[in-house]
Amino acid sequence: MRRIDPEAVREHFENLSDEQLRAQNEADISRADAEYEEFVAAYQIGECYLCGKSFKTISKSSPCVHWLLRQCKFKKKDFPLVYEKFGYVQIAAFVRWVANQERFLSSINDLADEKGDRKILEYTVKWKNIEWTFDCSKNDYEGHGGTHSNFPHFHFQMRIDSKPFINFGDFHIPFSEEDLFHLDLAQALPDSFHHWFGKGGVGMQDAAEVSPEDIIEYTEHTDNHDEATYRLQTMIMAGETPFSGEQLQAMFEESKRTGATLASLARKYLPDAESINTVVSPADSVPTIARRSERKRR
Structure with a gap:
């Protein structure tokens, strides 16, 4: 060959x-x-x-x-x-x-x-x-x-x-x-x-090579985990001013109405937050790689 x-x-x-x-x-x-x-x-x-x-x-x-x-x-x-x-x-x-x-x-x-x-x-x-x-x-x-x-x-x-x-x-x-x-x-x-x-x-x-900022900004939320590509976990730390119930309700309603991720909307609805950090990882529905064990050569 x-x-x-x-x-x-x-x-x-x-x-x-x-x-x-x-x-x-x-x-x-x-x-x-x-x-x-x-x-x-x-x-x-x-x-x-x-x-x-x-x-x-x-x-x-x-x-x-x-x-x-x-x-x-x-x-x-x-x-x-x-x-x-x-x-x-x-x-x-x-x-x-x-x-x-x-x-x-x-x-x-x-x-x-x-x-x-x-x-x-x-x-x-x-x-x-x-x-x-x-x-x-x-x-x-x-x-x-x-x-x-x-x-x-x-x-x-x-x-x-x-x-x-x-x-x-x-x-x-x-x-x-x-x-x-x-x-x-x-x-x-x-x-x-x-x-x-x-x-x-x-x-x-290829999905992992997309910038986290673009994933947060341009992906859409889905309630069907089997359809998801990414898993977004957002941690928000309140500043001196506590979040109001109205802020949180408005954020959740817009996410449900438009499909925008909570991670992207948090910056809009919670401007006084001390920090907003989002961890992007593969969705749980991504198949697990099947492993093959190599035989050890004598």
Whole structure:
């Protein structure tokens, strides 16, 4: 399998002008957006944009990644047919796009600070009653292992109604050349290259990179915790003048009427507060990353 030379790629891009870089980025984004819009149009009518068939169909002679939605009679033994045709990047993009159709951002827990130190990939995606988890340790990426795993690979888990369907240890899934192109660049040149799944594949890491001020100002309150992306906890310390019941009632009523967060309204209704501090964290409904324990090599 061919592997790229990251330094050669870096030198290539450094030799491009700003205008050439901008044109290439715009072309890449335009192409990705067009593919995503094609996906959305098909998804809305219950069809797969890749094979053009209903999610409920399965054809062993024409494997497709939509089998992972389990709307058809897909079985664990069929999974090699999928990953032999579609690499990590294609599989991951599809399930991320699907998940964001149901619940944007918070259906994908790819938070960097929750990823293990020895992991290249470790994140969980939830769609309806299904959870998919992608996992790749540094040993997996480097191809260290026995004869059955001495190549760059990743592991995959699938749960349906929280019950096992595919386990991490069932398959050692080889990365394709396309996969390794993206991973090698991201690992060797993290400040210059970052693989992105497009606007439809964003997850909680993207949500975490939004400034806390913008989250407080522009997000809306919801009583349905399953729909939440963030959890806002605001601590208010009164100054010399106590808060009045009218102030608090007006603040709560506006929040209920407009959806504005209490954190943003506190500054408006409680100007005499000594301090107003808000802690922003992922919502409780964000899926927990399923963990895979590496076997210790003797």
